Amino acid sequence: MKKQDRHSFYRLGPEQILQAVESVGFECDGQLLALNSYENRVYLVGAGRESIVVKFYRPNRWSDSEILEEHLFTEELAEFDIPAVPPLSIKGSTLFHHDGHRFAFYPLKAGRAPDLESREQLEQLGRYIGRIHAVGAVRDFEHRPTLDVGTFGDDSYEFLIENGFIPKELEAAYEKVAEDLLHAVEARFESINPQLIRLHGDGHQGNILWDVSGDGAGSPYIIDFDDARMGPAIQDLWMFLSGDRANMSSSLDILLTAYDQFHDFDCRELALIEPLRSLRIMHHAAWLARRWDDPAFKDAFPWFNTQNYWEQHVLSLKEQMAAMQEPPLVWI
Missing domain, CATH: 1.10.510.10 (Transferase(Phosphotransferase) domain 1)
Incomplete structure (x- = not known):
């Protein structure tokens, strides 16, 4: 696996994003929208009939073990019908690697900020x-x-x-x-x-x-x-x-x-x-x-x-x- 590089992460562009998504087996339709995230890079990607969210992890922040433990926690919560949003599991995996980047996929969820006066x-x-x-x-x-x-x-x-x-x-x-x-x-x-x-x-x-x-x-x-x-x-x-x-x-x-x-x-x-x-x-x-x-x-x-x-x-x-x-x- 190619070593993660922060400058490559900073320069992450549409071509690298779509190549990474397609490396897992998705067929992208070219739609790509950057979502509001700074610590990681998060994008909405068109993949056929539905859109998915792909999250690229910032290099050298979490180890693979730490990321997978977060994934397992959200899966555990979802098993108890708690509305956390776990990553998509594809062929038994939730964390993927491509060209030095680590990433995960999530289902698209829509909603607005809660009303804390309610x-x-x-x-x-x-x-x-x-x-x-x-x-x-x-x-x-x-x-x-x-x-x-x-x-x-x-x-x-x-x-x-x-x-x-x-x-x-x-x-x-x-x-x-x-x-x-x-x-x-x-x-x-x-x-x-x-x-x-x-x-x-x-x-x-x-x-x-x-x-x-x-x-x-x-x-x-x-x-x-x-x-x-x-x-x-x-x-x-x-x-x-x-x-x-x-x-x-x-x-x-x-x-x-x-x-x-x-x-x-x-x-x-x-x-x-x-x-x-x-x-x-x-x-x-x-x-x-x-x-x-x-x-x-x-x-x-x-x-x-x-x-x-x-x-x-x-x-x-x-x-x-x-x-x-x-x-x-x-x-x-």
Whole structure:
């Protein structure tokens, strides 16, 4: 197998995409549409009577074993009638290789973003996430990583400092607030010592497609398990909360009341919401920095790595230090 090369991945074009798809046995009709994805390259491809989605994996991010473990998890969920979207299995395989690229196929699913102000939709989300976690708690991942302070926080901090992304005049302020925040987050995790289970890992509105093609309120497709990993259950819930404290408390009550029908929720994990938000902020900045040699990122995120961006980043970390001092949300 030809070694994966990030520059070949950056230059991935229609000819290479269609050749890869046809190497598996599909007959392409020439229709090709790039879908909204930056970490990987995802395309809608016409293949005869129906269209399929092909996902090309970014080189050197996941091993084949880690990718296949994600595939197996979504297949396991689908066996329990949970609306995750597993990859297509073709002649017993879900991961394919061509000309140094790794890719998988998915059925096309249509839907729109969920309405997080809808009680009925929040209840459905809570039930399905509870069911995902009930399955996820049965066994651990063997190959995929864990969401922890080291990989999301410490590694992100060190990458930005060591690779010169933080402007010199902001280095002292960034180092002080980042180190203080990481110590506080680490202490919070140690005090709670949450149970770690298999997660979606990136539970937010953009990874839910709400199918409203039938009668009633419809139902969700839960997509993109690319960040699946071990972690605390609250990771798949907290990003569905927004607004002021009263609004978040109301949404939390709806989600967890539905969730708890299928999987017990440890209320101590509510104290991890702000620590997890802090880690996500730090990890996102480092994620952009790590991908900054990818032309697609420069086109999509032109505001990154500017003086204003880093000033706002330092301010966000200071705001998180303050948020860490507030009492956590409560579910009664």
